Amino acid sequence: MNTEFQLFPDAASTTARPVDQLYLSLVAFSAAMSIFVAALVIYLAIKYRRNNDVDRTQRPTHASTEITWMLLSLPVLVFIFIWGAKVCFFLLRSPDGAMPITVVPKQWMWKFQHANGRREIDTLHIPVGQPVRLTMVSQDVIHSFFVPAFRIKRDVLPGRYTDVWFEATEPGQYRLYCAEYCGTNHSRMVGKIVAMTPGDFAAWLSGASGDDEPPQVAGEKLFEQLQCASCHRAGGDAPARGPSLEQIYQRPQPLASGETVVADDAYLRESILRPAAKVVAGYQPIMPTYEGQISEEGVIQLLAYIKSLGSVEPAPPAAAGTPTGEATVPQGAGRLEDQR
C-alpha cells in the first residue's frame, strides 16, 4: 500500500491491464478529438474573420457535413463499443473454480468469510495467482466494494446477491473502500486486501480458530435449531409438508403457478424469507416467513448446508451436447469442497 501521492493506483490484478488499456485509450482518443476540434475552431475563426479576403462561395451544406461526421465516427464508436463489451464480459464472468468468499458488509464494516469458515473484518487475505469470487449481500443499506488497485467495483445490495471476481498478481496490501455513501461513518468504511503467496495463504487459512465453523456446518445447526427438518425431511413415511431439499440446488422447480424456477441462491433465499412468493407445485403455502429472524449470514449458512446436500449442475451451454434445461449427473454432497 503506497501512501504517497500517485496519479494511478497500483495495478495488481489481471483485470487492471485491460481496464487501464481501455480507459487510457478513451482518454487519449477524447483528448485528440478535443484538440482537433479546438484547433479547427481557432483556425477557421481566424481564416474566415470579417473583412478577410477569402473565397466564401463554397459553403458546405449542413447535411453533407453531418453525414461525413457520422460516417467517419461510426466505425470508431462501434470499435470502442465492441472493445468495451469484451472488457465488460471479462469482468462479469468469474472463471470456473474461483475460490468462494462471502462478504456481508454493514454500517460500517466489511465482514468476510472463507469457505473453511475463517472470518475476517475489514481485512481480506487472498492468494495471488488464483481467481477469487466474492458473493456479497448487505445486512442494511447499499454499500459498494471498491479496490482501486484491482480495478474492480461492485455494489453490495440489501436483499440481493451480487458477485465480483478478481485475481491478484502481486503480493502486497491494497486499499479497500466503500464507494457508496452509506451513512455517517461511510468515509471510515475502509479496509485492506492482503495478497499473499499461495503457500503463505494456505498457512494463514489453516489458522482458523474454534469459532470459525465452515458455513455448511453452521448452516446444519441452524437448520436443526429452526426445525426446518420437521417439514423438509428427506424420505420419511408420512408425506412431507415441504419439498425435500436433497439435491435441490440448481434443480428446476415446478411451481404452483405453473411456472418453473431454478433453485439457485436467489430462489432459495427468497423461499426462506418469503416462502409464499414461489410455492412448489403440490405443496400448501403453510411455511412461516423467516424474514427478520435470520441474519444474511445465517441465510448464507443455510444455503451452504442446502448445497452440501447435493446439487444438479446447471445445464452446460448447448454446444456440450446436452439439451438445455436437462439436469445432468447430481454431484454428491460437498459441493463447497469441490469449489475450493
Ligand SMILES: [Cu+2]
Ligand atoms: Cu458502506
